[in-house]
Amino acid sequence: MRIAVGGIVHETNTYAVASTGLTAIDSFLRLTGDGIADFFTGTGTGIGGILAGCEAAGHEPVLTAYAAAEPSGTITAEAYAEVKGALIEALVAAMPIDAVALELHGAGVAEGVDDVEADLGAAIRQVVGAAVPVAAVLDLHGNVTPAMAEVFDLLLGCHLYPHTDLDDRGREAITLLEEVHAGRLRPVMHVEQLPILLPTSTTDGDSPAAAANRVCAEIELPDGVIDCTLMHGFPFTDIPEVGTSIIVIANGDRALARGAATEAAAWMWEHREDFRCEHETPELAVRRAAAASARPVVINETSDNPGGGSPGDGTHLLRAMIEARLENSCFAFISDPEVVAAAIAAGVGRTIEVKLGGKHDDLHGAPIAVNAVVRSITDGRFMLQAMMRGYQLDLGPTCRLQVEGIDVVITSKPWQTIDAEIFLFHGIDVTRANVIGLKSSNHFRAGFRDIAAEIITADSPGLTTNRVEVFDHTRARRPLWPIDQSATYTPSLVGPDNFD
Ligand SMILES: [Zn+2]
Structure with a gap:
């Protein structure tokens, strides 16, 4: 089979516009043709899995266009037009094809387009026609809509948070597209939306989201049910169809x-x-971590998670660690290019006086004035080893500052800490630390669950706080749990996907 491969990935935090502005074209990583395979082959990503699936089954991946930006504010109309235009143009050039396999997110919002994925799917459908099956791997944080189910044949959300199964879903997309192509599978999808704004919820251990996954797995068992996925949704988006949903794919049987x-x-x-x-x-x-008997203790600052669109220079947790005078502890990382530049100018071994972080807004904490010793400087390029393993990250120049008993890593670009590599890169062995501070909601668990004696989540004011009630959901369909006590769920009986 000739399978067109590409994608547009953006998790849009519409509330981030106030702190970090709209997301313009220069925020996007853009790849075309062989550049897609060069970047993603062998990585634990949706595209990595799609390419592995093609390779394993002997299909020809026709590489089109791919664009992704880190989670951030609403995409500008111009940027969306450009990335969409590039994908559609490449798809037109790729014709004729037997199938399309994409990596999308599910929570993309552009100026004037609340449902980026449905809009993109409709444009793709115009190119390939009704007969060519189109599959998309989604992040489980997608706000999925019935409009998406109308234009795609297969929507495959990852099941795990940390998202360590994105590549599995990519491989599965290829297997299912083969089945459709062979005429053995006629996928019909139902999206059941729930009036729920789900706080970020790991699927690790004995979590409620793990229990939900077990329920979905049981629902998948009967003949004819191909897939049942809980989509958590992305609560930091103010659009009408924000929220949790269930996607079920069946073989020909809509009921x-x-x-x-x-x-x-x-x-x-x-x-x-x-x-x-x-x-x-x-x-x-911090008080709990300091009193813990087993080490190391990981504290994750869930409320300033650049993986959800926050600025990544928040200071609430680091300030608490410094004020508690923790010893033999470490923190990674705060994004602050000015401080990195000052460290580089001074050089390793010198003491600098800087105001660290807190430069985007008042919400995430004020800058911390510190006298710090520059311990190391790097180019910020290293490879992820847990979630998204094999993915080459580039955080720009980075430095390690010693602030009393705490080693603090500072980067030029925001990102979340999802494994211990950034510490190792700066010569810090986290297994010897008392307390490890980091910014992430749940992805870090894949890299730290085997290291941490205990994990404590800190929720300070921030754009990715789990207190979803603090956001003003003025455009959302209300009522919504947990912000409205009057929220109720009524199973859908009829919908646009119920017609053959
Ligand atoms: Zn996600």
Whole structure:
């Protein structure tokens, strides 16, 4: 089979516009043709899995165009037009093809386009026609809509958070496209939306999201049900169709798909209170970590997670660690190019006086005035080893500053800390630390779950706080749990995907 491969990936935090502005074209990594394979082959990503699936089955991947930006504010109309135009143009050039396999996110919002994925799917459908199957791997944080189910044949959300199964879903997309091509599978999809703004919820261990995944896995068992996926949704987006949903794919049987999706949705609704979370303030988290008997303790600052669109220079947790006078501890990282430049200008071994972080807004904490010793400087290029393993990250120049008993890594670009590589890169062995501070909501668990004696989540004010009620959802369809007590779930009986 000739399978067109490409994607547009953006998780849009519409509230981030106030701090970091709209997302313009220069924020996007853009790849075309062989550049896509060069970048993604062998990586734990959706595209990595799609390419591996093609390779394993002997299909020809026709590489089109790929664009991705880190989670951030609404995409400008111009940027969206450009990345969409590039993908459509490459797809036109790739014709004729037997199938399309894409990596998307599911929570993309552009100026004037609330549902980027449905808009893109409709444009792709115009090019390839109704007969060519189109599959997309999604991040489980996608706000999925029935409009998406109308234009795609297969929407495959990852099941795990940390997202360590994106490549598995990419391989599965290829397997299912083969089945469709061979006439053995006629996929019909039902998207069942729930009035839920789910706080970020790991699927690790004995979590409620792991229990939900087990329910979905059981719902997949009967003949004819191909897939049942819980899409957590992305609560930091103010659009009408924000929220949690269930996607079910069945083989030709719409009633079966709808029934299975409503069954999973009813379970989610019944168990929604299990997902409510009460996290510690940074001060309490640090106090608990300092008193812990087993080391190291990881404190994750969930509320300033650049992986959800926050600026990544928040200071609430680091300030609490410094004020508690922690010894033998480390923190990675705060994004602050000015401080990195000052460290480079001074050189390793010198002491610098800087104001660290807190430069985007007041929400994430004020800058911290420190006298710090420059311990190391790097180019910020290293490879991820846990989630998205094999992915080459480039954080720009980075430095390690010694601030009393705490080693602090500073980068030029924001990102979340998802494994220990950034510490190792600066000569820090986290297994010897008392307390490890980092910015991430859950992805870090893949890299730290085997290292940490204990994980404590700190939730300070921030654009990715788990207190989803602090955001003004003025455009969302209300009522929504947990912000409206009057929220109720009524299983859908009819919908646009119920017609053959
Ligand atoms: Zn995600």
